Amino acid sequence: MSEVSLQGDTVYEFERLPLEPVATGTNLLVTGPTLGGTRELLLRLLLGDDAVLVITADTSARETLADYERVGGEGPSERVRVVDCSQDDDADLGEFVSAVGSPGDLTGIGIEYAGQYESVYARGYDTARTGIYTLTPLLVYNDDVRPVFRFVNTVTSRIRTADGLGVCAIDPDAHEDRVLGSIAQSFDGRVEVRDTDDGVEIRVRGLPDQPREWTAVPALR
Amino acid sequence: MVCADADDERRSATVTALESAGFDVLAASSVSAVEAALDDDVDCVVTAFRFPDGDGFDVVGTVRDRRPDCACVFFTSASPSELPRGGRDQIVEYVPQSVPDARDRLVDVVEGATAEATQAAYPLPENETERLAAVRAYDVAELSAEATFERLTALMTTHFDIDVAFVGLVDEHEERFVACTGANWRTLAREDSICTHTILTDEEMVVEDTHEDPRFAEVDRLDELNIRSYAGARITDEEGNALGAVCCIDDEPRSYTRAELDDLRRFADEVEEQLLLRRRLGGGGE
Incomplete structure (x- = not known):
């Protein structure tokens, strides 16, 4: 089970990753290079028996789902759903995948995401893991950063109040530190990712009982 | 609703x-x-x-x-x-x-x-609920602090050679200017206010040119108010809750030296101390 009772509290667990369970309602910002282990780490953070909702802006829904299955996840289903704003012209993947025309259309992404969330909830899943890969195109397509704050606040708030788990990736090298710092404000903790000669390493800021020093992630190598 | x-x-x-x-x-x-x-x-x-x-x-x-x-x-x-x-x-x-x-x-x-303000178009402090309660505990009018703050902001405009200096408290939806020299500002929506970001950090916040900062380049309201450069130091209560900021504004891009920012911090410390002392004297409501 991905979800267990630990001292009476419900938590989200992460199999095969050097991370301790986190409380429901937690939002994590994952920062790392787009081409590094960031993407696989994010997909692995979504593994479990909960519902899974992915907002994908960098790669198509088809590619995202294929990669998710490769790390051990399930294909599109009542439980696994995708909002695709990558602008890759995927064929219709059915009701479990929604398409939004552009990563700049934050209104459309927000409504499609809420619609998919309500659908899994209506099917009886009361815990859901949400992955956003990545926030970078959403920022690049919006000259004004304020709507992105509104979008991030809206999504993280839904996750927090619905006892979900949020995992949102961003490429720190694509944005100024001051923008990244302001965006990070909406998240409970930050998982930093780096690629080294010995493999992918992570460290965590802002959450107790998590690795603060660079820690190898054997599952990603 | x-x-x-x-x-x-x-x-x-x-x-x-x-x-x-x-x-x-x-x-x-x-x-x-x-x-x-x-x-x-x-x-x-x-x-x-x-x-x-x-x-x-x-x-x-x-x-x-x-x-x-x-x-x-x-x-x-x-x-x-x-x-x-x-x-x-x-x-x-x-x-x-x-x-x-x-x-x-x-x-x-x-x-x-x-x-909470979940659809806000700006970053929110972690402890926003406690912070807002702290802001509400200071009734500046009742504390009779306005005249003192006006003197401080007047001193600041001369000292830093800037257009506008102000003391702002960041309320739930807007920033409220409790003292302001060089402009007649009353309030500013939080999503348009640079102080919204200043209250997130204990370091002085400097925006040398709003047009070059991706957080503010598209905020038309700043241009309307002729805010082109900014330096601000946040003010907190004894528990560390951010109440607002003490700020320097100019209509031209400009930078601030470390010594100038240290001075700005001193002005902010003065405002903090005035608020605290006046509240202890029983002027403001809990």
Whole structure:
């Protein structure tokens, strides 16, 4: 089970990753290079028996789902759903995948995401893991950063109040530190990712009982 | 909150569900009725999509013009793909009426959306609820601190050779200028205010050129107020809650030396101490 009772509290667990369970309602910002282990780490953070909702802006829904299955996840289903704003012209993947025309259309992404969330909830899943890969195109397509704050606040708030788990990736090298710092404000903790000669390493800021020093992630190598 | 639906029966059922959950609800049957119902106490608008005089996105536009932080929730039988695209930045919550126990779900989402400023277009401090309580504990008018702060901001404009200096308190929805030399500003929406970012950090915040900073380059209101450069130091209470900031403004890009920022910090320390001492003397309400 991905979800267990630990001292009476419900938590989200992460199999095969050097991370301790986190409380429901937690939002994590994952920062790392787009081409590094960031993407696989994010997909692995979504593994479990909960519902899974992915907002994908960098790669198509088809590619995202294929990669998710490769790390051990399930294909599109009542439980696994995708909002695709990558602008890759995927064929219709059915009701479990929604398409939004552009990563700049934050209104459309927000409504499609809420619609998919309500659908899994209506099917009886009361815990859901949400992955956003990545926030970078959403920022690049919006000259004004304020709507992105509104979008991030809206999504993280839904996750927090619905006892979900949020995992949102961003490429720190694509944005100024001051923008990244302001965006990070909406998240409970930050998982930093780096690629080294010995493999992918992570460290965590802002959450107790998590690795603060660079820690190898054997599952990603 | 406001609940808008052109269909009398549906609206009535939704209003009843929201009232049963403890909300004070104003009913509206059109976009113009929503506009008429908006007042300073409204912090959430639940809206259907189709109205005789517009659609749900017109409602969002009307609401956000008046109340930028107000949470908006679409409650409609239309599926996402059936909704025309609104403005790309008209972000809302959405609950389809087609899900089982839709009004219970609506209540859940509304409760979440009204718990804090969840659709705010700016970053929020972690301890926002405690912070707001701390701000409310300082009634500057009652503390008779305005004249003192006006003297300080007048000194600041001379000392730093700048257009405007102010002491601002960051309230729930807007920044309130309690003393301001060089301009006649009263309030500024939080999403337009640089101090919204200053209160997040204990370091002095400097924006040498608003046009070159991606956080502020698109904020037209700053240009309207001739705010081109900014330096601010936050002020906190004894528990560390950020109340607001003491700030320097100029209509030209400019930088600040470390020594100038140390001076700015001293001005901010003075404001903090004045607030604290005056509250201890019993001038302000708890």
